Amino acid sequence: MRSYCARLAVWIVIYLLFILGPLFALMLGSWPKPRDFWTEFSVALGYAGLAMMGLQFGLTARFRCITKPWGDDLIYHVHRRLSIIGVALVVVHPLILFVVQPQFLALLNTFTAPWRARFAALSTYSLIAIVVMAVWRKKLKLSYETWHISHMLLAVAAVAGGVIHMIGWGYYLVIPWKRALWIGMSVFWVGLLAYVRVIKPLFLIRRPYRVVEVREERGDTHTLVMLPEGHPGFRFAPGQWGWLTVWESPFKASGHPFVFSSSAAVSDGRVEMSIRNLGDFTSTIRTIPAGKRVYLDGPYGSFTVGDTPALHVLIAGGVGISPMMSIIRTFADRGDQRPVILVYGSRDWESVTFREELEILKPRLNLTIVHVLEDPPDGWTGEKGCIATVLLKRHLPLPYADHEYFICGPDIMMDAAENILDELGVPISRYRSEPPSFD
Amino acid sequence: MRRIFANRLIFATGIVVILMSVLFALCRIYKGGAGREGPSINISTFVST
Numbered sequence: 498m499r500s501y502c503a504r505l506a507v508w509i510v511i512y513l514l515f516i517l518g519p520l521f522a523l524m525l526g527s528w529p530k531p532r533d534f535w536t537e538f539s540v541a542l543g544y545a546g547l548a549m550m551g552l553q554f555g556l557t558a559r560f561r562c563i564t565k566p567w568g569d570d571l572i573y574h575v576h577r578r579l580s581i582i583g584v585a586l587v588v589v590h591p592l593i594l595f596v597v598q599p600q601f602l603a604l605l606n607t608f609t610a611p612w613r614a615r616f617a618a619l620s621t622y623s624l625i626a627i628v629v630m631a632v633w634r635k636k637l638k639l640s641y642e643t644w645h646i647s648h649m650l651l652a653v654a655a656v657a658g659g660v661i662h663m664i665g666w667g668y669y670l671v672i673p674w675k676r677a678l679w680i681g682m683s684v685f686w687v688g689l690l691a692y693v694r695v696i697k698p699l700f701l702i703r704r705p706y707r708v709v710e711v712r713e714e715r716g717d718t719h720t721l722v723m724l725p726e727g728h729p730g731f732r733f734a735p736g737q738w739g740w741l742t743v744w745e746s747p748f749k750a751s752g753h754p755f756v757f758s759s760s761a762a763v764s765d766g767r768v769e770m771s772i773r774n775l776g777d778f779t780s781t782i783r784t785i786p787a788g789k790r791v792y793l794d795g796p797y798g799s800f801t802v803g804d805t806p807a808l809h810v811l812i813a814g815g816v817g818i819s820p821m822m823s824i825i826r827t828f829a830d831r832g833d834q835r836p837v838i839l840v841y842g843s844r845d846w847e848s849v850t851f852r853e854e855l856e857i858l859k860p861r862l863n864l865t866i867v868h869v870l871e872d873p874p875d876g877w878t879g880e881k882g883c884i885a886t887v888l889l890k891r892h893l894p895l896p897y898a899d900h901e902y903f904i905c906g907p908d909i910m911m912d913a914a915e916n917i918l919d920e921l922g923v924p925i926s927r928y929r930s931e932p933p934s935f936d
Numbered sequence: 937m938r939r940i941f942a943n944r945l946i947f948a949t950g951i952v953v954i955l956m957s958v959l960f961a962l963c964r965i966y967k968g969g970a971g972r973e974g975p976s977i978n979i980s981t982f983v984s985t
Contacts, residue, residue, distance in 0.1 A: 509949060517956050524963060537964040541957035549953070574939050575946060582950040586957075912939065925941060 500926075504566060516548045519682060523669040539593035540669075546586030547659040550624065551686035553580055553652070558689040559697075559797060568799045569738070569754075570931040577631065584624040587659070591621065613665025620658030623651040641753070641777055649690060656683055701742075701792045704728045706768065708789040711782065716848035718816055719782045720758065720771040723791060730766020731796060733757055735823040736903065738931075739795020741770060743785060752794060753778050756905070756931075758819040762830035768793060771850065773816035800903065800931040806835055807901045810893060812884060812914050814842040814906025818850050820931070821905065829861045837862060838892060842869040842884050842910065846877070867892050884910065886917045897921040902928035 520541060531537070556563065556576045564572050594601045604614040627648060630637065634644050660683040663670055670676040710722040721741075724730075733739075740752030759769035772782045785791075800820055802809060811821040818841060828837065843849045846868075855866055869880040869888065880888055893900065902923060904914045911930045918928055 505945070509945065513949065513952060513956075516953060520956070520960060524960070528964070531964045534961050534965050537961035538957055541960040542954070545953050545957055571939070571942055575942055578943060578946045579949070582946065582953075585950075586953070915939070 508566075512552070515552055516545055519548055519678060520544045522678060523675055526672060526675070529668050529671065533597065535593055535597040539590045539597075542586045542593070543590035543659075544663075546583050546590065547620075547656065547663075548682070549579060549583030549586065550652070550659070551656055551682060553583070554656075554686040554689040558693050559794070561797065564797060565799045568929055568931055569797055580631070581628060584628050587621060587624055591617065611665070613662050616658040616665060617662040618658075620655045620662060623655035623658060627651045627655065649694070653687055653690065656686055659683075697794065698792075701794055704730075704792075706730075706791050706793050708785055708787055708791055710787060711785055713783070714771060714850050715852060716773060716816070716843065716850040718771055718773045718850045720769050721782060721785065721791075722759075723768050723770075723793065725766040725768075726790070728766075730768065731793075733761050733768070733796035734801035735761045735827040736800035736802065736820040736929075736931075737796035737798040737823075738800075738820075739768070739770075739793045739797060742792040742794075743781075743789065744792075752792075754797075756798075756800075756820045756823070757796070758822045758826075760826035760830045761823060762827050771816065771819045771822070773850075798931060800905070800929045802901070802903075805901055807899055808894070809835060809837045810889075810900050810902045811837060811839045811841075812902065812904045812906070813839065814884070814910035815844075816850065817904075817906030817910070817932070819905070821903065822851055822854075824903070825855070825858055825862065825864065828864075829858050832861075834863045836865075838865045838867065840867045840869065840884055840889065840892065842906065843871070845870055845872040846874050865892070884914060884917070886920050889917060889921065898923050898927060900927070904928060904930035905932065908932065 523544070553576055556572055556579075567575075591601070604610045605618075607615060607618065610618070630639060630644055630647060630651075634641075639647075660679060663679060664676060670679060705726045706723040707726045708721055709724050710720075712720040712722060714720055736756070738754055738756040740754050742752040755770040755772055757768055758771040759767060772779050774780050774782070802824055809824070811824065813821045821839060821841075825837065825839070827833070828835070839855070841849070841855075846852075849868065849870075855864075858864065859866065867880060867888075869882065869884055870877060871882065873879070873881045882888075889897075897918075898921075900923075902918060904911050906914075911932065915928070915930060
């Protein structure tokens, strides 16, 4: 736990250096004429806000060195929350100026405002649009693809507009090296997006996969079975995930992130993804024909088992069983006899995905399965309702803090499970939690 | 819990950024020269004040 906190502190300091370093660099060398406190404060917020927004490109650039220590779920959560703070800082910047210097209100008139103000407006409106579309995507009925493309274009417009506004205003950036610093940073941020969207797909195009089977599972779930075509594929750890692009080109902007459900111990590069129909793209999985070419970018994620002999407690809800199946299948293939308890929440008995296969695998493993049904059939003697503290206490041996926990399922279930583990005194460093998809 | 913990850290990070922006503004108005181009300045001088 102490090393976890120390590592966290180091990362926060690095993050703050990236945000505040370029801001305080403006104070090096000669300074322009000083202004009143509120103007300088608002300008500092603008610079810091733009730096925060720029760094978002780094958080989502799929660098394993960033995602591996924390897990992708947490990184995307931080991305969403930090974006809101960054946008708030950028929005507050002009609001302060409008209050202390009301003559700036005239800049809101796009027809008469100078270019530098128009770019500021472009940047601010783009940022507001990003937040609105991200927070209320489902209420706005935006498809994942539309949202994803808009998200990227608006992000580039926000950063580019912000930097052009800064350069147009001059002031601190009149000095060439300071101007070069901020332009360079902006180019780097947008370059990260280009790396993910252009350079990485260039590598992927040479490593396609072919769908060999689309298997129907219980619980309105379909499993895509894919084999590498003309290459050996990649090795992944059970619990990891990848970006799936079902199209003729990996350049398509909207890859979809799904967890691998297959064993990591196969030798032919086979990869399976079990995807529940939740509408949108997931509803099209059943229509994908065998033989279809797809592209996989991966593996990613830190939702993986290590070498510890500790009891592995897998807490799954619904299609959150996918990474757990990968872990269980891999243990079975490797003859791994480490103790595993699977606590598996489902709506009803008929929708328990992989129900039969779990029973087949059970004798080959040191595996205990605890089914929890929301709507159990008549005569059901097992657990019912939701995964709760008393339920885990009934099935887990003491001491709870010595086990390794893996949680995957809907957000509400993962939050509840994490709170239960907190109640049981399990430290954060002892559990990993990730959703089955990051859509 | 991880997310709740992360939320607290994110909130703290936002506060630090705002406080440092205040520090930036204070440095500017108190040490930024009386309405003229200032000389080359060592940043540590102002952070410590």
